[in-house]
Each structure stands twice: as C-alpha cells, then as structure tokens.
Amino acid sequence: MRALAYHPATAHHIALKLARYFVADVPPPALVSAMADTFARTRGDLSAVYQTLLGSEDAWNPKLVKIRSPLEYMVALLRASGEHPKPNVIVGQLNAMGQPFWNPSGPNGFADTVDAWASSEGLGTRIDVANLIANATPGRADPRRFADETLGALQSPDTRHAISRAETQTQAVSLAFLSPEFQRR
Amino acid sequence: MAYKIASPSRRALLGGAGSLFAWNFMPRVAHAAGGRDPRFVVIILRGALDGLTAVPPVGDPSYRELRQSIALATNGTTKGPQAALPLDSFFALDPSMPNFARLYHANQAAVVHACATAYRDRSHFDGQDVLESGYPGPGHVESGWLNRLLLTLPQGERVAPGAAANPIGLAVGANAPLVIRGKAPVLGWAPATLKQADGELPQRLMDLYAHTDPLFSRLLTEGIETGKIASGMDVKARGGPGDPVGMEQMATGAARLLAQPNGPRIAALAFEGWDTHAQEIGRLTRLLMGLDNAFAAFERELGPAWKDTVVVAITEFGRTARVNGTGGTDHGTGTTMFLTGGAVRGGRIVADWPGLRQNQLRDGRDLAATTDMRAVLKGVAVDLLGASPSALGRDVFPGSENVAPMRGLIA
Numbered sequence: 001m002r003a004l005a006y007h008p009a010t011a012h013h014i015a016l017k018l019a020r021y022f023v024a025d026v027p028p029p030a031l032v033s034a035m036a037d038t039f040a041r042t043r044g045d046l047s048a049v050y051q052t053l054l055g056s057e058d059a060w061n062p063k064l065v066k067i068r069s070p071l072e073y074m075v076a077l078l079r080a081s082g083e084h085p086k087p088n089v090i091v092g093q094l095n096a097m098g099q100p101f102w103n104p105s106g107p108n109g110f111a112d113t114v115d116a117w118a119s120s121e122g123l124g125t126r127i128d129v130a131n132l133i134a135n136a137t138p139g140r141a142d143p144r145r146f147a148d149e150t151l152g153a154l155q156s157p158d159t160r161h162a163i164s165r166a167e168t169q170t171q172a173v174s175l176a177f178l179s180p181e182f183q184r185r
Numbered sequence: 186m187a188y189k190i191a192s193p194s195r196r197a198l199l200g201g202a203g204s205l206f207a208w209n210f211m212p213r214v215a216h217a218a219g220g221r222d223p224r225f226v227v228i229i230l231r232g233a234l235d236g237l238t239a240v241p242p243v244g245d246p247s248y249r250e251l252r253q254s255i256a257l258a259t260n261g262t263t264k265g266p267q268a269a270l271p272l273d274s275f276f277a278l279d280p281s282m283p284n285f286a287r288l289y290h291a292n293q294a295a296v297v298h299a300c301a302t303a304y305r306d307r308s309h310f311d312g313q314d315v316l317e318s319g320y321p322g323p324g325h326v327e328s329g330w331l332n333r334l335l336l337t338l339p340q341g342e343r344v345a346p347g348a349a350a351n352p353i354g355l356a357v358g359a360n361a362p363l364v365i366r367g368k369a370p371v372l373g374w375a376p377a378t379l380k381q382a383d384g385e386l387p388q389r390l391m392d393l394y395a396h397t398d399p400l401f402s403r404l405l406t407e408g409i410e411t412g413k414i415a416s417g418m419d420v421k422a423r424g425g426p427g428d429p430v431g432m433e434q435m436a437t438g439a440a441r442l443l444a445q446p447n448g449p450r451i452a453a454l455a456f457e458g459w460d461t462h463a464q465e466i467g468r469l470t471r472l473l474m475g476l477d478n479a480f481a482a483f484e485r486e487l488g489p490a491w492k493d494t495v496v497v498a499i500t501e502f503g504r505t506a507r508v509n510g511t512g513g514t515d516h517g518t519g520t521t522m523f524l525t526g527g528a529v530r531g532g533r534i535v536a537d538w539p540g541l542r543q544n545q546l547r548d549g550r551d552l553a554a555t556t557d558m559r560a561v562l563k564g565v566a567v568d569l570l571g572a573s574p575s576a577l578g579r580d581v582f583p584g585s586e587n588v589a590p591m592r593g594l595i596a
Contacts, residue, residue: 067400118400120408127390127414131383135359142310162393167232167309167460170360171383178390180398 011039018049023058024066031058066185067118070097073126077133077177080150093132097125130177134170143172154181223528223569224443226452226483226496227331229362230476231313232459234500235514236521237552238469239282240296240534244275247541251506255466255513272296276534281473284481285525289532294480294525295594297561298536301502301554303585307516309460312501317364319559319582328367330581331453334566335369337576355449357439358426365453372449374442376434382425385458387416427458429475436479440486443494454479459500463511480525492527495565495595499558505550506541517551522561528569530596535561557588564591 004010015035019027031053038052039045053059068076074094078084147155147163159179166172176182241257242248249256257269259277269277270286276298278286288294304315304323311323319330335354354371356362365371387409394402408414424431435454442448456476461468476498484491503520519539525531537555539545547553559582566572566581567590578586 118404120404120411120413123401123404124408124414127386128382131386144310156397158393158396162389164308164310166389167385168313168383168457169310171386171389172310174383174386175389175393178386179393180401183401 005044006040008036008040011036014039015049018053022053028058031056068183068185070094070122070126072185073097073183074129076182077130080177080182081133081136081173083133083136093125093129097122097129126183127174127178131170131174134173134177143169143176146173147176150176151179151181155179156181221493221528221569222450222490224450224452224487224490224494224526225565225569226439226443226454226494226526227364228476228479228496228498229313229317229364229453229455230459230498230500231455231457232309232461232500233312233502233504233516234459234520235461235465235469235504235517236298236519237504237506237514238461238465239279239473239523240272240298240521241269241277241279242275242298242538242541243269243277245538245541251508251541253508255508273534275538276536279469279473281470282477284477284484285523288480288484288525292532292596293527293529294523295529295531296534296536297522297524297556297558298534299519299539299552299554300522300556300558300561301519302558304502305518307502309501314363316499316501316558317362319585321584326363329362329364329453330562331365331451332367332369332371333581334570334572334577335371335451336367337572337580338570351447351449353450355439355442355452357435357452357454362453362455365451372442374438376424376431376438382415383457384416384425384427385460387414426454426456427472429471429478432456432475433478433482436482437486440483444487444490461504461513462509462515463513465508465513476523480523483526494526495528495569496523496525497562497565498523499562503552503554506546506552507550518547519552519554522558524561524565524594528595530594535591535594556591557585559585559588560591561594563588564594566590568592568595 012032015032016027019032019035023031034056035049035052038049042048071094074090074097143166144160144164147160151159156179159175159181162175162179163172166175237248237252238255238257243257243259249258257277257279259269259271269280270283272278272286272289276296278289285294302312302315303321304312306312314323314326315321317329318325319333332354352370352372354365354369356365356371356373357375359375361371361373387405391402391405394405405414409416424434426432426435439452439454443450443452456472456479458468458472480496483494483496487494499522500520502516502518504514504517506517507514509515535556539553539555541552543549545553563574563577563582563585566577567574572581574590577590578588582588
C-alpha cells in the first residue's frame with residue numbers, strides 16, 4: 001500500500017480529481033502538476049495540497065465553469081428558498097435528476113464532469129424542480145430583490161432583465177433558479 | 186412541499202395571524218335589495234390581457250391599420266377563422282368566447298373598456314401589486330383589497346368561541362392570490378390535479394440562455410425539439426392556471442363551494458399566461474377559451490345562485506395598440522374588464538372611448554385609460570354587497586376618495 005500511496009501516478013490522480021471537482025472539468029495542467037508535486041513532496045499531506053490549490057490564481061477564477069450536480073443544485077435551491085420539503089420528496093427529486101442521494105451506481109462514486117449532468121432530460125427535470133420550489137417559496141418578496149440577494153454580484157444583466165419582465169412572481173423566481181449563475185459554480 | 190392541495194372538503198386556511206377563536210363576529214355579506222344572497226368572484230388575469238383583441242373595437246377606423254395581421258373582423262356573410270362575434274355597432278368579441286357572447290345578449294354580461302388601475306408603468310409585478318393590493322402604487326404586499334373588503338362588510342351574528350366558523354372568503358389555487366390575502370380568514374382550495382407547470386417558462390429560458398450560456402441553450406433546444414421539455418402551445422392540457430382545463434377546474438370547484446348554503450361567498454382565482462409578446466392570436470384563442478369556459482362553469486355550477494352572482498375578470502394593464510414584429514403586442518395601458526353573472530345589468534359596453542388615432546394614444550403607443558377600474562369594483566361592492574363608499578375609499582382602496590363608485594352595474 002505504501003508503494004501505491006507514494007507512486008507519482010497516485011499524486012497526479014488525486015491532484016486531478018481535486019482540481020476537477022473544485023476548479024474545472026479540464027483543469028489547467030500547471031495547477032494539477034503543482035498540486036501533484038505538493039502531494040509527493042509532503043508524502044500525502046492533503047492540507048498542503050489544498051494550500052497549493054487555494055494559492056493558485058485558477059482557483060479564484062470568477063468565471064462560473066462547473067455545473068452544480070443535482071445534489072449541489074438541490075441544496076442551493078433549498079437554501080435560497082427557505083423551503084423544507086419532506087425528505088422523501090427531496091430524495092425523489094434527486095433520483096429524477098440522476099443523482100440518488102448518497103447512492104452512486106458504482107464504486108467510482110458520482111461523476112464529476114459536465115457530461116454526466118448535462119443532458120436535456122436533466123435540464124427538463126431541473127426546470128420542473130425549480131418551478132416546484134418557486135411555487136412554494138413563501139412570501140411576496142419582490143423577485144428582483146430576491147434575485148439580487150441570492151445571486152449577488154454574480155447576476156448577469158440578461159438574467160436581471162429576464163426576471164424583471166417575468167409574467168408572474170413565481171415565473172421570475174423560477175428564472176432565477178434556472179439562470180446560468182444559479183446552476184453553475 | 187410546503188403547499189397543500191386540499192381535497193374538496195372545507196379546510197380553513199387562516200389568512201393572517203390569530204386563531205378562529207378570537208373571532209366573535211363573522212363578517213356577513215349584506216343582503217342587498219330583494220333578499221339577495223350575493224356571490225362575488227374576482228379572477229386575476231396575470232400577464233396583461235390585450236383588451237383590443239379580447240373586445241376589438243372593429244368600428245374604430247384606425248383599428249385594422251394598427252393591428253394588421255392580428256386584426257379581427259366580423260364578416261357579414263362568411264365567417265373566417267378569425268371572425269369576431271358582434272356585440273354592438275362598434276365592438277366585437279374574440280371568437281373564442283361564445284359563452285360570454287350568449288350571456289352578453291341575455292343581459293348577464295358586460296364589458297368595461299379603456300380602463301386601468303392607477304398604475305402607469307409597465308412592470309408585471311408592480312402592476313399586479315397595484316391591481317391586487319388596491320393601493321395607488323406598488324410595494325404594498327401585506328394584504329389585498331378583497332380581503333379588506335371582507336373586513337369592512339357589516340358584522341353579522343355573534344359566533345360562540347370555539348364554534349366552527351365558516352369563512353366568507355375563498356382563495357382558489359396552490360397559492361392564495363394577494364387580492365384575497367390579509368387578516369380576514371379565508372378558505373383555501375385547489376383542484377387535486379392542479380399542475381404547477383409553467384408553459385411559458387421554457388421560451389423565456391431560451392431567450393436567456395441564447396445570450397448567456399451556449400451549453401444550456403443547446404440542451405434546452407434539444408429538449409424542446411425532442412418533446413422532453415414541453416413548451417408553449419405544444420403543452421398538452423396540463424391542468425394548470427395557464428391552461429383551459431385548469432381554468433375550468435378551478436372555476437367548477439369554486440362555484441360548487443360558493444353554491445353551498447353555509448359556504449363562502451367571495452372568491453378569488455388567478456389565471457396566467459396573458460403576456461402575449463408573440464403569436465398573440467394563437468395564444469389568446471386558447472386562453473380566452475379557458476376564461477370563457479370558466480365563466481360557463483360558474484353559471485352552470487352556481488345554479489340558482491347565479492342570479493345573485495357577479496364574476497369580474499381584471500388584469501394589471503393592457504397592451505400596445507400596434508402589433509409588433511412577432512405577431513404580438515407589448516405592455517400598454519388601457520384594457521378591458523369582464524363582468525358576468527345573473528346580478529349584472531348586462532348587454533352593455535361601458536367605455537368612454539378615447540380613440541386610436543396617433544394623437545389619441547397614450548405616449549403615442551397605448552390605448553389610453555378613461556375609466557378607473559376601482560370605480561367599477563367599488564360600484565359592485567356598494568350595489569351588490571352593501572359596502573360603505575367611505576370605507577371603500579379609505580380602507581379597501583386607500584387613497585381613492587375621489588374615485589366615485591360606478592353605479593348601475595347591478596341589476
């Protein structure tokens with residue numbers, strides 16, 4: 001096992017997985033190398049690897065590159081709306097979106113790239129889920145203010161425009177939930 | 186989820202803080218002249234209904250030129266696909282509303298044209314806030330004018346604390362519309378099969394993604410083309426508030442509750458989808474059919490109570506007089522209100538017609554508004570429900586002291 005842990009390929013593999021999860025589906029090779037070097041040099045100290053990650057410019061790229069997985073998306077929806085559906089409802093929605101809760105289909109765990117979540121069915125389900133949550137979102141908060149508070153500086157002018165022209169408050173909240181800024185991180 | 190879809194048994198939903206036990210008096214609806222047991226229904230049409238297509242002023246010389254491809258006409262001999270139903274010598278009715286036409290000619294339906302609230306901007310949210318809250322401006326979202334109307338109606342018999350009390354108000358749909366939210370207790374009900382889907386959402390997403398996200402744009406296009414994502418007019422009857430089937434279901438259920446001897450008497454519903462920036466004729470054909478079927482459902486299910494009933498359909502503002510480049514219209518000002526019911530003094534179009542010449546249009550683009558919707562709503566409240574004009578001007582429609590109730594609307 002020690003031989004495996006110290007093998008350069010292991011360092012590279014771990015670095016790649018971390019960079020891919022946090023930064024981009026195809027992370028900058030320089031970043032992966034730097035993280036792999038740190039892993040090898042410190043003989044597997046993950047905190048040091050994280051330091052390397054956080055210390056790089058790429059980690060702070062404000063461009064929203066990754067798509068939120070269904071679980072991340074669901075969590076974001078629930079936090080933003082303040083809704084508390086029953087657990088079996090949440091699990092059902094996650095199943096529909098293709099990420100059964102804590103239940104990947106194989107030992108590799110859940111996929112981590114756009115391809116896995118970026119299907120038209122997946123988007124269709126997200127539209128339904130977002131609409132459902134939007135319908136339940138309490139109160140009559142002005143959707144423009146809701147979007148400002150939820151998306152903050154990330155909100156694009158196009159999203160703001162679409163929200164302000166929505167036909168009903170529910171539709172406006174749905175648009176906020178389905179905007180690229182909300183679906184990506 | 187947090188909302189509940191109730192089965193058609195009555196389950197009271199309190200509109201504000203406090204319990205039923207705090208109520209010693211239940212508001213009762215005043216019995217107007219003739220021993221009437223009145224019903225009042227308000228249908229909110231979300232999205233700004235185009236009054237110029239719903240009730241086209243075919244007698245106005247500027248109408249055809251403004252509306253071009255989407256102009257309606259009453260052909261004397263041949264009835265084409267867009268042949269409007271004649272109402273009087275100047276106005277006609279969209280061909281999708283044969284029930285309303287029948288009621289109109291039986292003097293049980295009326296139209297108010299070129300009307301608006303006090304709101305003069307073009308935001309749906311703000312316009313709906315003004316329409317439903319009853320305030321002169323947006324931002325008042327604590328309660329709606331219909332709920333405050335419930336509070337001003339003459340107090341009725343004392344109810345023993347702890348006794349089951351039957352609310353007078355009824356809110357129909359998954360969420361109570363603002364117009365009937367507030368301190369007065371209100372029953373909540375929705376059809377068991379009411380769908381939440383918004384048929385217009387995918388198109389709006391298309392517009393958003395087209396400018397901002399090529400990946401989602403591609404996925405959405407693919408989804409719509411393959412039918413995995415239902416959009417717009419391709420949406421089969423999904424039974425929502427933006428769909429004819431859903432509208433009729435909501436009306437049927439509401440009418441059955443209103444018909445019961447100890448049931449509610451004042452109801453609010455909301456229909457959506459009226460924001461016809463494109464393909465207006467196709468979309469309004471469906472939507473107005475839904476509204477028309479809803480009117481017919483009220484007539485049918487209320488039975489003997491129909492003669493004491495007024496149903497009004499109101500919208501936040503109208504649309505541009507001129508058709509745009511996508512066969513639709515954009516946000517405007519003056520629009521129509523529909524009134525129907527056995528208690529309506531019908532067979533009339535109430536309008537101080539401002540005209541459609543360029544210098545008669547508001548901002549050179551909109552049908553102007555010459556009647557305040559609040560005057561009409563106050564008129565119904567006074568003559569049907571016995572509401573006090575001063576309470577209406579102070580509490581129900583704050584700031585409207587100088588808007589006189591329109592009399593003579595009630596038979």
